[in-house]
Amino acid sequence: MLKIGIIGCGYISQKHLDTLLRINRVELAAVSDVQKSKMETAANYYRKAKGHIGSIEYYEDYLDLIQDEEIDIVLIAVISGLHGNIAKQALLAGKHVIVEKPLALSIEEADDIISLSKAKQKKVLVCHQLRYRPVMAKIKQVLKEGHLGDPYLGVASARINRSPEYYAQATWRGSWEHDGGMLINQGIHIVDLLIWLLGDMETVYGEIGAGSLHQKETEDFAAGIINFSNHAKGVIEVNSVTKPSNQGYSLSLFCEKGSLTISGNGLDRLDHCFIENGDLLVEELKTLSSKKNEHFYMYQNFIDCIENDQSDLVMDASEGKRALEAIFAIYQSNNLKNPITMPVTSFSTKEMKQVSVGRKKT
Numbered sequence: 001m002l003k004i005g006i007i008g009c010g011y012i013s014q015k016h017l018d019t020l021l022r023i024n025r026v027e028l029a030a031v032s033d034v035q036k037s038k039m040e041t042a043a044n045y046y047r048k049a050k051g052h053i054g055s056i057e058y059y060e061d062y063l064d065l066i067q068d069e070e071i072d073i074v075l076i077a078v079i080s081g082l083h084g085n086i087a088k089q090a091l092l093a094g095k096h097v098i099v100e101k102p103l104a105l106s107i108e109e110a111d112d113i114i115s116l117s118k119a120k121q122k123k124v125l126v127c128h129q130l131r132y133r134p135v136m137a138k139i140k141q142v143l144k145e146g147h148l149g150d151p152y153l154g155v156a157s158a159r160i161n162r163s164p165e166y167y168a169q170a171t172w173r174g175s176w177e178h179d180g181g182m183l184i185n186q187g188i189h190i191v192d193l194l195i196w197l198l199g200d201m202e203t204v205y206g207e208i209g210a211g212s213l214h215q216k217e218t219e220d221f222a223a224g225i226i227n228f229s230n231h232a233k234g235v236i237e238v239n240s241v242t243k244p245s246n247q248g249y250s251l252s253l254f255c256e257k258g259s260l261t262i263s264g265n266g267l268d269r270l271d272h273c274f275i276e277n278g279d280l281l282v283e284e285l286k287t288l289s290s291k292k293n294e295h296f297y298m299y300q301n302f303i304d305c306i307e308n309d310q311s312d313l314v315m316d317a318s319e320g321k322r323a324l325e326a327i328f329a330i331y332q333s334n335n336l337k338n339p340i341t342m343p344v345t346s347f348s349t350k351e352m353k354q355v356s357v358g359r360k361k362t
């Protein structure tokens with residue numbers, strides 16, 4: 001039985017606890033949070049739901065959890081600005097790591113994590129769970145097998161609403177140092193899917209901005225254009241100021257032999273799908289579009305890889321770095337007013353503190 005310790009017992013930790021309750025190859029052995037009540041709530045929830053009678057350690061300092069010899073896997077679910085450093089510390093201590101998105105807030109930290117994962121021969125899973133959704137895995141397979149022919153254009157949208165209260169609830173949100181921008185927090189899943197499906201990026205152009213009601217440090221909206229090495233183009237448009245409320249996400253692909261759009265608040269509606277001579281595939285995609293369970297599949301893949309080194313981890317640290325690179329390139333491009341030739345070799349969201357993102361109400 002593998003033992004896991006959770007660092008950060010806030011909102012997203014609940015999703016992980018619910019998944020752990022359904023996985024019988026891992027058990028919760030420790031929790032860490034700066035707020036004791038949050039550790040208690042998380043541990044009690046797990047104990048009660050699982051009927052767990054083993055001990056669950058509480059650590060106010062996450063470094064103590066990392067040093068706990070009983071722990072095999074460290075799950076990092078704290079504020080984003082701490083992900084990179086905690087992941088490095090955990091790998092140095094010889095732990096496997098599950099890190100919430102984003103992997104880190106700088107290219108340098110992402111590279112360190114990738115190197116340490118190799119050097120220590122420990123797995124790093126980055127929680128871009130949508131890659132594990134059955135319909136997304138099927139779209140990837142359909143593209144790879146050539147049923148859609150050459151991809152021409154992909155469009156990724158996130159049109160959501162995050163109120164001033166959302167940012168007021170937790171001060172780390174909306175800061176370049178602790179959260180990264182809105183593209184990193186809210187846009188990263190749809191950006192990751194787009195580049196996962198379309199492949200290697202050659203150049204990225206982007207601009208970001210903020211509305212007149214802007215109250216936080218980071219951007220409210222962003223637009224990007226990606227040129228992929230297979231000649232496909234990608235368009236990204238993400239905003240967190242959609243009135244009056246969330247309109248959801250959407251991902252479209254336009255290819256030589258077909259096109260599709262998947263959208264909705266939960267990205268679970270196949271609005272359009274056509275594949276030349278592919279009626280059966282279209283039916284299969286329609287059936288799969290409402291199926292979720294991605295966290296469960298993500299954990300299964302991770303544990304399979306720990307138990308059998310030959311298995312492929314769909315979302316490892318190198319893959320987690322790709323969405324960061326795309327987004328960092330949009331920020332760099334915005335600052336330099338030029339397209340960026342990939343790869344991005346150095347960038348930290350802290351650099352954005354010097355940048356004025358747009359209008360401020362006077």
Ligand SMILES: NC(=O)c1ccc[n+]([C@@H]2O[C@H](COP(=O)([O-])OP(=O)(O)OC[C@H]3O[C@@H](n4cnc5c(N)ncnc54)[C@H](O)[C@@H]3O)[C@@H](O)[C@H]2O)c1
Nearest residue numbers: 008009010011012032033034077078079080100101127170
């Ligand atoms: N994969 C997804 O779909 C998804 C969804 C939501 C959030 N997230 C990610 O999860 C992370 C956490 O987001 P959240 O919404 O749960 O935030 P949150 O504010 O609800 O929870 C963060 C928790 O970390 C704790 N914390 C802060 N500093 C700490 C420290 N030094 N040591 C231990 N604990 C500490 C806080 O007390 C809090 O309980 C973010 O990085 C976010 O991007 C991912």
